[in-house]
Amino acid sequence: MTTIPQDSTRQLDPDALMSFVFRAVEEVGAALNAALVVMGDELGYYRALAEHGASTPHELADRTGTDVHYAREWLNAQAAGGYVEYDGATGRYLLPPEQVVAFTDPDSPAYLCGLFQIAHGTIRDTPSIVAAARSGDGVGWHEHNADVHVGCERFFAPSYQAHLMAEWLPACDGVVDKLTAGGQVADVGCGHGASTVLMAQAFPRSRFVGSDYHRASIETARERAGAAGVTNTEFVTEPAQTVDGAGFDLVTTFDCLHDMGDPVGAARHIRGLLGDDGTWMIVEPAAGDRVEDNLNPVGRAYYGFSTLLCTPTSLAQDVGLALGTQAGPARIRDVVTAGGFSRFRLVAQTPFNNVYEVRP
Numbered sequence: 001m002t003t004i005p006q007d008s009t010r011q012l013d014p015d016a017l018m019s020f021v022f023r024a025v026e027e028v029g030a031a032l033n034a035a036l037v038v039m040g041d042e043l044g045y046y047r048a049l050a051e052h053g054a055s056t057p058h059e060l061a062d063r064t065g066t067d068v069h070y071a072r073e074w075l076n077a078q079a080a081g082g083y084v085e086y087d088g089a090t091g092r093y094l095l096p097p098e099q100v101v102a103f104t105d106p107d108s109p110a111y112l113c114g115l116f117q118i119a120h121g122t123i124r125d126t127p128s129i130v131a132a133a134r135s136g137d138g139v140g141w142h143e144h145n146a147d148v149h150v151g152c153e154r155f156f157a158p159s160y161q162a163h164l165m166a167e168w169l170p171a172c173d174g175v176v177d178k179l180t181a182g183g184q185v186a187d188v189g190c191g192h193g194a195s196t197v198l199m200a201q202a203f204p205r206s207r208f209v210g211s212d213y214h215r216a217s218i219e220t221a222r223e224r225a226g227a228a229g230v231t232n233t234e235f236v237t238e239p240a241q242t243v244d245g246a247g248f249d250l251v252t253t254f255d256c257l258h259d260m261g262d263p264v265g266a267a268r269h270i271r272g273l274l275g276d277d278g279t280w281m282i283v284e285p286a287a288g289d290r291v292e293d294n295l296n297p298v299g300r301a302y303y304g305f306s307t308l309l310c311t312p313t314s315l316a317q318d319v320g321l322a323l324g325t326q327a328g329p330a331r332i333r334d335v336v337t338a339g340g341f342s343r344f345r346l347v348a349q350t351p352f353n354n355v356y357e358v359r360p
Helices: 014-043 045-052 057-064 068-080 097-104 113-124 126-135 146-168 175-181 194-202 215-228 263-273 297-315 329-338
Strands: 085-087 092-094 184-188 207-212 233-237 248-254 274-285 343-349 353-359
Touching: 014 045, 014 068, 014 097, 014 113, 045 057, 045 068, 045 097, 057 068, 068 085, 068 092, 113 126, 113 146, 113 297, 126 297, 146 194, 146 215, 146 343, 146 353, 175 248, 184 194, 184 263, 194 207, 194 215, 194 233, 194 248, 207 215, 215 233, 248 263, 263 274, 263 329, 274 329, 329 343, 329 353
Parallel strands: 184 207, 184 248, 207 233, 248 274
Antiparallel strands: 085 092, 274 353, 343 353
């Protein structure tokens, strides 16, 4: 742990100051790049570069039906940030194979377009957060723009697709056998239903109920299920504390417990939803228990989302516990224990998520 000197006479270091200034300039470029990535995704720039290889600005503009001036400046910004490679001899720009995956393969857990989209949408709503910070109010999930909602789905869904069936559910004792035979599952706080649909496709004998307080998200979830052709799902507009039912074999909460105003109340209600041998699988953002555990690139991004998105969302609800996006295992254990559960363990981890098994 770093100890901060308490000497009030510490002298300013001019070299350190200029080093920080240049670092800050880089940060401004990174902030602008969030919008540039969204732009490249929406205009098809990344896809065109992936499909056609090294291109000039005129070629990229022609292939995407856009103006060459924008294509040229976008390419130069991407080259300056190391997102594309520039060949000065030919005047062409190349998207490296790693970036091809990161920006054009939505089935890869390394796909990043959703992360940039949710970040861009979150930043656009900053004026509301500034006002809430002054008043102590919250800003509800439903009050954010669509890039926040869609970006969230696009960011988390590839990880669910990569890990949910292969690692997370098998890590929970007996869950896969129950769902294979035909079980009852409640996916609480399901958002656009990405997790619900994936499980429903994998376990056609089981029945799934996805719930979320956000009506627009539930409408989208129904559309997603219809497009996927799954018929063993039902989606309802309900907050976590009022979802109906009992005797569920599995309850899941994906990246949403920390957003709830009253996660203890939600835990208590989920305890009532489960059967005697039921399991609650909690998927939460990766975090350690101490601040210093989270002072890393992933923690930095999550603390940013916590300040501008997740904490305001919790404060907009009753109780407003505001766990924050970086609530580590100890705080999650406290929540579920207060909700009436006695067994809790961390069963899986990725760079972006912690997965917990909770039992009565």
